[in-house]
Amino acid sequence: MKVTIHWNRIFGLLLAIIVVFIAIICFKLINKSSQFDHQDIGQCDMHEAQEIIDNLCELYSLGQVTGSQCSSLCNNNATIKLAQCLSLSESKIVLLMSMNTSSYVVLKSKRRYFDRQHTDLLFHDPIVSIPSALKTFYDIINSTLEGHMGSSITNLTHEHLIRRLFRHDRIENSVILLEKFDDVIVKYNDYYEHNLALSLTTELNTLFSLMTQHEFLLSNYYRSKHELMPKILGWCGHTYLTEHLTPLNHPMIEEQLYSDTWIPKAWLTNRLLQLVDSFDNELHAPLHLCDFQLSNLGISENGNIKLLDSDMAYFDRLIPLYPPDKCRKHSDCSYFDCSGYCDKRTRRCHLKRRINNNLQVLCDKILTKLLKSETIPLRLHDVLLSYVKKCSSPPGRYKRSNELKVGASSRLLRLMQVMLDGELRSANITSTKFCMADESVERFEIERIVDKRYRNNQLEYLIKWRGYPDSQNTWEPSSNIEGEQEADLLAEYEAFNKHQQQKIMNSGSRPAMNTQSPNKRRNDEMINSGLKKRPLGVGNNMQSVHTPTGFERGFEAEKVLGATDSAGELMLLVKWRQSDEADLVPARIVNMRCPSLVIDFYEQHSFWKRLPTLNQST
Incomplete structure (x- = not known):
């Protein structure tokens, strides 16, 4: 009996088995990856957040961590308590802490626990030689600064470096850490005391856990620049407290x-x-x-x-722009908003320098x-x-x-x-006038309603804002006017408007037409020019005669002499190369025809280095 082998069927069956096997492997890998991502992101659970604080306080009670805020966080009459869990993952924790009924601070750390990994501690056993331990600690500081800030601090002594990184009033072993290193060598070279060694070991491990965190290092090193980064209020173990800031996406x-x-x-x-x-x-x-x-x-x-x-946030040459392998396009060398450059000849990313900048991204x-x-x-x-x-x-x-x-x-x-x-x-705005921290966002208060109109089949009201001049009046849709006080102002305006119309009807005469718009702003004086504004007509019954400007006559603009506001439109006084006269031209036209002259004009008349700050009186 002849046996027929169907090779096509066998080949198809083998191919199907291989496809199923690959699909199973891919499913397991994806499932494992999703589990890892879920574990890394985590859920911001209050119970888990409290466990992290309890674990930290247990280490504090055992003398394994220290810090200026440990007593406020861990004692029976603790003044800092957990209020809300903001973010909780394997790589970062952010907890909102309450100090009293109306004051909040933020507890942060790069990791959840203090000593879960072998590399979390600088010294695993009590130090034996104080000078040797301090020398190791100072070397770690220099290498950390070079890794996080791109430079090592060579012009500071060891004790001044400690003061720069950590406030002196928050250092417990200040007699040793803030003393001259040469004096420490002389004093403690042959001296050893067990309790002192334990205390110094605990503090050095605590400071090491803090300075390896990029955000803490940056904020505390530049704590004098308190207007740029959150203020560090203290620390306990590997966690640190900062002032509470309200995110701008609130x-x-x-x-x-x-x-x-x-x-x-x-x-x-x-x-x-x-x-x-x-x-x-x-x-x-x-x-x-x-x-x-x-x-x-x-x-x-x-x-x-x-x-x-x-x-x-990275300093120069520290942005991780390099891909693991050769680049093919510029985006391969970019790191989120920091754009890099790919050399298409060598297929390598350019030097670790950013091509765009913060201003462009902003x-x-x-x-x-x-x-x-x-x-x-x-x-x-x-x-x-x-x-x-x-x-x-x-x-x-x-x-x-x-x-x-x-x-x-x-x-x-x-x-x-x-x-x-x-x-x-x-507008007399100071730096604190628009402070919008926490839940109390300052809102604009309506002083009165000036006028109303219909625009695009929508009713709008001209609003006079309390504390602002008439030049800051704005047209607002009727849907934006809400609240009891605003409703009273609206009813008052409508009643007054109705009363005025009734008086006109009773008098039997028509009102005189008001040729000026209610929100027409008074023209400003021209900048750097003694020219008076040109009249549009000689008599009331004469129509204004349009005088062609230099652009319409084919002239070339030479310089912008001044600026003024005419009927709500910005006008620029332009000097022409082919004429000694100057014309007022709408700014939108000058911006399109010769933008460089406009920039030069603003630059010449903008003495920003001598301008007072918003806190100063104008």
Whole structure:
């Protein structure tokens, strides 16, 4: 009997078995990965958060950790208690702690537990030689600073380095750690006391667990720059306490920032520009924010915008731009918001330097959404939007790359700062006026309703805001006017308006037409020019004669001499090369025809280095 072998069927069966086997392996790998991710992210459970604090307090009672806030956190009459779990993962814990009924601080750490890993401790046994232990500790400090900050501190002595990293009043063994190292060698070279060795071992392990955390090291090293990063209030073991900041993505803050009101947007934009400027120029090297978003920024009680989360903030040459293998495109060399450069000839990433900058990311990710066209006043509209556009998408290119743009110019930052400073000073805004910390977000208060109109089939009211001049009056939709007090003001306005109409009807005469708009702003005097405003007509019955400007006559603009506000539109006084006369031209036209002249004009008349701060009187 002849046996027929169907090789096609056998081959198909083997192929099906292989596919099923590969599918099972992939499913297990994916399931394992998802379990790991779930374990890393974790759920912010209050019970688990309290267990972490209890474990820390147990170590404190055993004398294995120390810190200036341990007694406030762990004693029977503890003044710092867990209020809310904000974030809890294997790589970071963030807990909201209450100090009393109205004051809060934040407990942070890079890891959950103090000594679960072998590398968590610097000394596993009590130290035998105090000078030798201190020498090891100082070497660790220098290597840590070089790894986190890109440079080692060579101009400071050992004891001054301790003072720089940790406040002297929070050091328990200050007699040893803050004394000159040469004197310590002489005094403790042949001296050993067991209790002193145990105490010093505990404190050195505690300080080691803190200084290996990037966020703590950055905030405490630059604690004099308290307006940039959260203030460190103390520590206990591997955890540390910071001031409480309200994230800028808080719903109550976003509600105000993304409304149609201009002043809060100008205030926040100015603060963000100041923050970027400080990170670029006030530290030992530029600090690159590789995850620039509102959730990583917070506002303090006194109105300072600070870096809430600095885990992804790096100094020069420390940004992890290199991929594990060769790069194929520029995005392979980028790390979130920090853009790198791929050399397509060698297929290697460029030096560990960032191509874009913080200002460019700020404009691209935040300001383009925050500064909406319809909310910017006409006097700033065209110029400010052009600055934001150039800032978010600079015209220059990196070398011969058509894809990668260079960072935004600091010149644009200065120009925008000057414009916004002027806006805030004219509205008498101080640094604390728009403090939006915690739940108490300050809201604008309506003083009275001035007028109403219909626009795009929608009823709008002209609002006079309490504490602001008439120049800051804004048109608001009727849906934005809510609340009992606002309803009373609205009813009062409607009653007054109805009464006026009734008087007109009873008199039997028509009201005289008001040719001026109720929100028409008084024209400002021209800057740096003694020219008076030109009349539009000679008599009331004469129509205004349109005089062609230099652009319409084919002239070339030579210089911008001044600026003024005409009927709510920004006008620029332009000098022409082919004529000795100057014309008032709408700023939107000049911005399109010769933007460089506009920038030069603002730069020449913007003495930002001599401008007073918002806290000073104007």
